[in-house]
Amino acid sequence: MxxxxxxxxxxxxxxxxxxxxxxxxxxxxxxxxxxxxxxxxxxxxxxxxxxxxxxxxxxxxxxxxxxxxxxxxxxxxxxxxxxxxxxxxxxxxxxxxxxxxxxxxxxxxxxxxxxxxxxxxxxxxxxxxxxxxxxxxxxxxxxxxxxxxxxxxxxxxxxxxxIEPFDRPASAEAIRLARRRWALPDTYLLTVAGGDPRKNLRFLLEVLARWRGMRGVAPPLIVVGGERQAVHGSVSGRDAAAGGYGEAEIRAAGDVRFLGRVSDEDLRALYTAATVFCFPSLAEGFGRPPLEAMACGTPAVVAPYGPAREVVEGAALIVDLQPTRWVEAIERLIESPEERRALAEAGRRHALRFRxxxxxxxxxxxxxxxxxxxxxxxxxxxxxxxxxxxxxxxxxxxxxxxxxxxxxxxxxxxxxxxxxxxxxxxRRARSAHDSAAVPEPAAGEHEALEEE
Structure with missing residues (x-):
């Protein structure tokens, strides 16, 4: 062949x-x-x-x-x-x-x-x-x-x-360097979002704002991922007019840090050191980031997007997109080391099956x-x-x-x-529909984002 x-x-x-x-x-x-x-x-x-x-x-x-x-x-x-x-x-x-x-x-x-x-x-x-x-x-x-x-x-x-290369946790030294480089707190939430609107970062900001309203203070949020204007254009996740979020939403959420694109080694360290990985995506073809975090030993809370139950059910928390329910689910994991450890162990065993x-x-x-x-x-x-x-x-x-x-x-x-x-x-016969003028995308627009 x-x-x-x-x-x-x-x-x-x-x-x-x-x-x-x-x-x-x-x-x-x-x-x-x-x-x-x-x-x-x-x-x-x-x-x-x-x-x-x-x-x-x-x-x-x-x-x-x-x-x-x-x-x-x-x-x-x-x-x-x-x-x-x-x-x-x-x-x-x-x-x-x-x-x-x-x-x-x-x-x-x-x-x-x-x-x-x-x-x-x-x-x-x-x-x-x-x-x-x-x-x-x-x-x-x-x-x-x-x-x-x-x-x-x-x-x-x-x-x-x-899930490779995220099939193992980062070393203690890599985590130490990451904490020093970005001044990471002992407890923080992590998400992979960037400028993709379907990653639904605005919802996560609403969750933290609700958390602050209920408890007075919310855990810090670390956001990883860069924007791709060639793919998303003016509907970037930070465009409030397009259903995204703006400075007001960020301020209401409290301590939110955008790291942009990071290397695989840095991302593994961020996955491993995070307290909870959050993934409130609206739609995915597969949804790989939660599995990557789980393989690094971090429990995940995800939205019920299309294949969520197929990919992570039983090894991550699947929570409806209601801010109060997300506050309660994440808070429970933070305050209960035993429950967090049990979910992390189940998640790692499950994630390592994907090769x-x-x-x-x-x-x-x-x-x-x-x-x-x-x-x-x-x-x-x-x-x-x-x-x-x-x-x-x-x-x-x-x-x-x-x-x-x-x-x-x-x-x-x-x-x-x-x-x-x-x-x-x-050569083949072409229909009138085939011959219709279609705008040619710019370089770099070839592949849609599927951050899994």
Missing amino acids: KVGVNGRFYGAELSGVQRFARETAARLFSRVDDVVLFLPADVAPPEGLDERVRVVRGRLRGRVWEHVELPWRARAERCDVVLNLANVGPVFGGPHVVVIHDVLAVTNPEWFSRKFATWYRFVQARSARRAARVATVSDWARGELVRVFGLDPERVGIALQG WDATADAVLALCREVALGGRGEPPVVVPMPPDASALAVAARPEAADPDVVPLASVRVARRRLHGVLPGPGF
Whole structure:
């Protein structure tokens, strides 16, 4: 099996989607004997790339490369499948496997800049519908893909996310340095929010304001994460006119500190030293930050967003978005070391079950199914290992059609799977809707935020 990987994500700023792509790709490269990494002209290959990986640099950049040159390059390399790990893929060529974390830019465009939401509404639907298989990160996200884009549920597989490099607490020395660097108090709350409105930082500020009104003083809040104007534009979380928060809300909440973007090492220290991790998000495709905090030994309080129960139920507190209920839940954890310790231990055991190895196995299973032209049973959810030492292995059945000979008849299998192979230059009839003018987003808008 020859797998092509769309490596455009290597040129993007690290966020949740990019971490998924990088961690998964790194493990795929060691699992596939024949793999080609396709890169735009302005993106360099990652450091330490497996020497077995063939790198093909393009002449074009950005979206033009992705939608025009990449399909041509993949066909010239005779790839059996092209893997797209960062929310969208080319609308030509193939066969493609596309990983889509969520469809929030389509269902909730108010959280994104108009240009970004318009582009995603255009390209994400076409990527999903043209893909031979689609992977997503939770059963809830799978349901949304089926509902919003009308996909056949049998074409959508699930690849749960991993938590590395946040799979262990920070050292005592790292915590000491973090406390000194940011003058951290002994007790503080932590959240990952930045400028994403759906992270719902305004609600957390309301919780602290209510806490001060009830108790006179509230614990300090540390906020990690930077704004991404290319994705969210004027609907930044700090834009009060767009439902965000302003200086008045910050003052009412008391001691609130914004640290911006921090390194992985610093974030691990902040996770480990925090008393409680708070995540009042309105919507997530998966929701990785609570798992990261839990793996570092810190209990988490989260909102009941779509996949919350699927991902953290029984290992974190899931509390409705009512300020008084959040005050009571967090206060109880702060004042009861035994309850906090018990929840932290349960959370760490649970979080350590999520590994990028299992993610890579699930994605590779879909690629293998497409490459072999399999039309057997639908993709399955990769079972979670019973403990941190076990690895979930995704087993895929062989092609059900006895006429399909693995690898030797890939082109014939593609005709059965897609109807017809793409013609020279990937020309196809275009509808008037396809030809509609769609604004091209600026550089850096490629991947929607999925800070999990």
